[in-house]
Amino acid sequence: MALSMRRTLVSLHRTCQSYKNVEVPLDLHHPVPFYLPVRTKKRYFIPPAVGLKGKKQWDPVAKARAAGIVIKQENMERPINIACTAGIFDPYIPPEGDARLSSLSKDGLKQRTEQLRQSASSQLAIRKIKEHDSTFTTKSFAEQAQEIFIEAHSALTDFNKEKLHSLVTERCYPEMTRGNRYKTIRWRFIESLEPPRVVHARCPDMVTKGNLYGQVTVRMHSKQTLAIYDRFGRLLLGSEEQPKDVLEYLVIERHLMNLYGRWRLHGKIVPSWAPAKDPIIKTVAIPGPEMEEPGQEFDPLNYEVPKPQAVQWYK
Template identity: 50%
Template sequence: MAFRVTRQILFTQVRTIRHKPWIPKFRLIRQMQPWVQPFDPDLISIGGKSGGERSTASEIREHLRRNGLMPPLIFQDRPINLTHSGRIFDEYVPPEGDGKSSLLSTEMVTEMKDTVVKKAKTSRAAVRIKKHKPTFSTASFPSEADAIYKEVLSLLPKFYDNEERLLELTTEKAFAEMTAGLKLRTLHWDFVGSLEPPRVVSCRTEEALGKGNVFGQVTIRFHTQQILAIYDRFGRLLFGHPTSPVDVLEYVVFENYITDEYGRWRIHGKVVPSWARGFAAAPQRTRRLPTQSESSAQG
């Protein structure tokens, strides 16, 4: 039985400095040329100048031409990162009082009317994501997102040691935002439980840098109970409480470069509504009220 071996050749563009001409008959002439020391304006004086004086650009150019030297090539090519989009498409706007207001309130009724338009965009985006990722489903994805969300937060307290794994679960944008204020601080986090199951609230797709580069973003609503405490380098409590759980309502955006066959879902950012930005930015500490026996003992 004969087996057919298929080999794959990978071509990589490499930019190098080429000093020899294309015509091979000048090879002997190149061998006869004497070696000339490369020109360094800091070591060689031009026009009778001392070593402490620097030469001008015109003098350097004239010296290079006289000695038959080519000016150095300065490459200013910047790498392009296509692993993430760098922004959030059509940011989801949560209703004010979400997680606290009743379904019969005026705000929630108005939000239900606007949800009809948002659901149409979400459905179209979900269909487009499923064309590239056949296993994607708005019903099963929240469980996958919940596992990523918990693993990222569990690795975040020691992000120096877990940087490689965190970059597999978060984009470069999200990793920089999550670790910006933790370099000289200590983070303590623990998951208590879910108040509501996570669910998809928004799906969006957009092309970047031309057709064919499609990014998909899915916003997941998490309503959980967590324990969070942040200490400074001296061990003083800056935020939260090490034992008291708090209710946390978050809208986390997951992104996938769906054009890539091996693209994976990663945390890309978090949506903070305008009516909650003041609460999210203000550092606060949780305090436990003393019991009746403790207050009587102090009195």
């Protein structure tokens, strides 16, 4: 037993001596480059394999939620403006034949009694408005509304955007300026045929219960002139010399909860029985004579301009 152990130790000693004498060459070249795989970034999204489109439903939101990624939800929202309302609450219905019927006639008396019957809710709204605006009175406000109307239309003719924004609401501004980019407007206020008066008042709230707005309808009967020219200077509508009697119902609004708010033009109420607007005057090209030769001169004295046929143009 001792002899076998001694022989094993001797063989191990000789093996170690042989390994010490081995020389390792330094210019050893590997036939294939050696790469060490290292994970640098975790892949949260793995594209689906080709051909699995109809086999399995793939939900990217669920995959992202499982990976811990929050995807922002895209909702079709639009911003709202609380400086003014989006429309006219409980609009005033003008009586048919207003400014034409006398108050002494039978129909005129019916209109007056109907107005007195509908003025109860207007009186409650006027009380609410006076709680937030101590200087509000129906007599002085009608004249103030007429001044706002005149200044707003004067700013429109001068294309003064800054002043127009301070006189009209954000809802009324695009309605007044739409389609006027390449046109010239000539408007003039001549006189007031009847003193303006307050005929309707409402005090609605929006968004919250205490967010109050005051809407006052003013009846204004005046004489005005309006002429609209296109970008070439041709007359499209109206006339600068011929005045017209205009009956309008203006809606003036103010954000009552805003301490720095002011009364601005919010819109107009057009009754159903109002006459139709004048058609736009469209210009057409008059066909000239056909020349037989390119160098032939045209003698205007011997040529009669053909009269165009009567065509009804619509706006």
